[in-house]
Structure formats: structure tokens, C-alpha cells
Amino acid sequence: MFPILCRALWSRWSPPDKKVFRIPGLSPDMMQLIIEFAYTGLVSVTEDNVQELLLAADQLNVVGVVQTCCDFLGEQLCPENCIGIFQVTDTRSSPELRLEADHFIVAHFEEVVLSEEFPQLSVQQLADILGRDDLNVSEESAAFEAILRWIAHEPDERKADTALLLSKVRLVLTSEDYVRLNARPRLPNGILLAIGGWSGTDPTNSIESYDVSTDLWMQVTDRDVGPRAYHGTAVLNGSIYCVGGFNGVEHFNSVRRFDVSARTWHEGPPMNHRRCYVSVAVLGECIYATGGFNGYSRLSTAERYRPETNQWSLIAPMHERRSHASSTALHNKVYICGGFNGSDFLQTAECYSPETNQWTMIRQMTCRRSGLGIVAYADRVYAVSS
Structure with missing residues (x-):
């Protein structure tokens, strides 16, 4: 051998x-x-x-x-x-x-x-x-x-x-x-999306799209994506962002991006703080996440996401701790109204200027509001509660 x-x-x-x-x-x-x-x-x-x-x-x-x-x-x-x-x-x-x-x-x-x-x-x-x-x-x-x-x-x-x-x-x-079961319905050009939330006794991963032209809701749920409730949503550069939230066990600092045309989810960079009941707004080419609840306390912190750097960075904190608030953008400022500070429902409101990196208290609303929605329209900010 x-x-x-x-x-x-x-x-x-x-x-x-x-x-x-x-x-x-x-x-x-x-x-x-x-x-x-x-x-x-x-x-x-x-x-x-x-x-x-x-x-x-x-x-x-x-x-x-x-x-x-x-x-x-x-x-x-x-x-x-x-x-x-x-x-x-x-x-x-x-x-x-x-x-x-x-x-x-x-x-x-x-x-x-x-x-x-x-x-x-x-x-x-x-x-x-x-x-x-x-x-x-x-x-x-x-x-x-x-x-x-x-x-x-x-x-x-x-x-x-x-x-x-x-x-x-x-x-x-x-x-x-x-x-x-595997047939994917086609999405129309103009739609309204309902993403996640609380269903029955648990958070859900359900996603539904509403077609205004046909007055129909369609299920477009991705079975590989976990449940998420109490999150914020924003649309930026053709993608939908789900920011923070809660799955029944964990309070998230994670961010998920949904590509509507490809119907695919992508993991985004995490925020600096865990935030459910977070307020989210888009101003310019940035997403702003303000306040929320981290599982222990209500937050006054705020942060900003820039797509070009794909990172979140902290900005100046608000004057009030707020969860369950709502925010919107108008005239190059971010407005946030109402909410809950852990003991009181709030009627205060404030706005943020990116140019000065400062929050300014504005006139209070006439009612205390938590879990509200606010929207900017025709040079005004509207607060709506159920």
C-alpha cells in the first residue's frame, strides 16, 4: 500500500x-x-x-x-x-x-x-x-x-x-x-391601511386595506410578521413605518418598514427608547417619535429618524411626559396634543421647531384628551376624541 x-x-x-x-x-x-x-x-x-x-x-x-x-x-x-x-x-x-x-x-x-x-x-x-x-x-x-x-x-x-x-x-x-390561501389580492393605487392593533384579548398582526373606489376591505396580512398594538405609523418615501408598540409581553423600540408595492416587511433601525402609545409624525424627510410608555413610566423624550443615515437620534425632550397623545406636522413644526402623564389626562399642547431644536408650549385645548387623534388641515390643527 x-x-x-x-x-x-x-x-x-x-x-x-x-x-x-x-x-x-x-x-x-x-x-x-x-x-x-x-x-x-x-x-x-x-x-x-x-x-x-x-x-x-x-x-x-x-x-x-x-x-x-x-x-x-x-x-x-x-x-x-x-x-x-x-x-x-x-x-x-x-x-x-x-x-x-x-x-x-x-x-x-x-x-x-x-x-x-x-x-x-x-x-x-x-x-x-x-x-x-x-x-x-x-x-x-x-x-x-x-x-x-x-x-x-x-x-x-x-x-x-x-x-x-x-x-x-x-x-x-x-x-x-x-x-x-396563497392568492394575493392586488392593491389599488389609493388605499387606507389598518395595521395591527388589539383584537379580542390579544394584539394582532392583521393588516387590512380599504379601496375607496369599491368600498371594500381586503386582508393583506403577512403571516411571518408578529403582532403589534399601540404603535405609531407613518408614510415616508412610499413606505409605511410601524414604530414601537406592544405585543402583549414586550414594549418595542423596534421599527418595521412595509414596502407596499412589493408587499414585504423589512426591519428598520431601533429607536433609542422603548415606546408604546407613541405619537408619530412626518416632517420634511424625517419621522418624529415623541413620548410613549416604556413599560415603567411615561416619556418626555423624543427622537427623529433620517432615511439618508438610516438612524434615530434624540432631539430635545418635551416639557410634559406624554403617552396616548397624538402628533402632526404643520408649517415646519411638529405639534403634539393631550395624552396621559401617568396620573392625569392632559389638555396641554406643544410644538417642536427643528431649526432651534426646542419645544414651545402653546395654548391649551379646551378639554383634557387622552387617546385622541390630531390632524393638520388648511393651516389649522384639529383634535378629535371619541
Whole structure:
């Protein structure tokens, strides 16, 4: 065996009279195992070394070690490792193990899709698997869901492969109910969106859109987005921002951005403070989040989001602590009215000037108002309570 190994080295890397060999990609530990095998005919294969040892033995054409490694891997096949085994035997001298791994993937496809290795398949490998007549799936929808999972791993790079992969799904075998469940209604040009809130006894992730022209509400809920209530919303540069809020357990400082045209959610930069019952307004190219409740106390702090830097920064605090207030923008100022300071309902109001970074108290409203809405229209600020 050792002379055969030496001949492999001589013929592959150097002239026959060379005595020192530099072998790329081969560790000293693997070389030691292969040399010991050359002398003893025995090799110790473990879960930790089997893949590296297989590659090293194949590189040196040590058939006995290759076969031992393949036998070991064949006994370890499971949904969590079958793709890795399938790929490590690609173009290697172990066609039997590659075929065994291939059959395992096809036979246990729905379990394999849930493994961490599944997204490692190439598009062509996945297309070949989905095109197999012997692919074992309980329903054809499992093949469709597998494609969604694979693309979601690297959406920007893989969305171009959607057409190829979907052509392998036998849609005629999917149920009518499943097709209806995945049908996405088209959004009209002008809509009103209702996002999250409190439904029954818990916060909800429900999103509904209202089409003024048809007087209809449509469900456009994203099932992958968690529930959120008591948040603020704002529209800026064609996207909808959900700011702060509460899910029944956690008070959020997180921000989610909804791309209406693509119907996708993106995680935005977090605020400096947790805020539910927060007041949100848009002025110029910035979003202002003021006051709120962090789970312990009402807040007087305020902060501003700039899209060009994609960051929130603190601005001057308000004169009053306020949650359950409402804010709007008018004439290059942000106005906030009413709210609750933890003990009293407020009738005070104040406005913020970005030019001076100062809040100024303005004339009080005639009524104390908490949970109100305010809006700017025709050079006036209107406060509306139920």
C-alpha cells in the first residue's frame, strides 16, 4: 500500500526524484491517518474527521480509506446530514454513496426541507429533485413551500431562479383551497391601511386595506410578521413605518418598514427608547417619535429618524411626559396634543421647531384628551376624541 501511495504522490505533484512534497489542502492529521493505513491497513473514522478524511483519501487515490469513509457515512445518513453527504461525494470516487444520499433526500424530502443544510442545495440540484417522479411528498404543496424556503435564504440572489423552480411544481395536483390561501389580492393605487392593533384579548398582526373606489376591505396580512398594538405609523418615501408598540409581553423600540408595492416587511433601525402609545409624525424627510410608555413610566423624550443615515437620534425632550397623545406636522413644526402623564389626562399642547431644536408650549385645548387623534388641515390643527 505505501509504495502505491508514494507513486500517487510522485506522478501527481513532482518528478520521481523529489523527496519533499507540498500537498495543498491536506492537513498533517489526515496525512498521518493515511500513512498509518498504508502500514497497518486500519484507519480510525469518526464523525469529526470523516468528511476531511474522505476528501484527503480521494485526493491521494487511497481506495481503501475512501470505501471505509463511505461505509461510515452511509450508516449515518439522516435528514440533517444527507445533503452534506450528497455534496461531498459530488465528482468524488464514491458513486454508490452519492446515489444512496440522493435516494434518501427524495424519500425523506419533507424532513430534509426543514434541515439547516437544505438551503445549501444549488438551484440545479433543487430543480432536479423537484422534477423527480419518485419525489416523496404527502401533498404537492410541500414542493411549493420548499421553493419558498430555499429562495427566502438569499432572496436577492435567488429570486431570479423562481421561474425555473416553479416550473417543476405540478400545480394541477395542489388543492383548490391551497391555491386560494396563497392568492394575493392586488392593491389599488389609493388605499387606507389598518395595521395591527388589539383584537379580542390579544394584539394582532392583521393588516387590512380599504379601496375607496369599491368600498371594500381586503386582508393583506403577512403571516411571518408578529403582532403589534399601540404603535405609531407613518408614510415616508412610499413606505409605511410601524414604530414601537406592544405585543402583549414586550414594549418595542423596534421599527418595521412595509414596502407596499412589493408587499414585504423589512426591519428598520431601533429607536433609542422603548415606546408604546407613541405619537408619530412626518416632517420634511424625517419621522418624529415623541413620548410613549416604556413599560415603567411615561416619556418626555423624543427622537427623529433620517432615511439618508438610516438612524434615530434624540432631539430635545418635551416639557410634559406624554403617552396616548397624538402628533402632526404643520408649517415646519411638529405639534403634539393631550395624552396621559401617568396620573392625569392632559389638555396641554406643544410644538417642536427643528431649526432651534426646542419645544414651545402653546395654548391649551379646551378639554383634557387622552387617546385622541390630531390632524393638520388648511393651516389649522384639529383634535378629535371619541
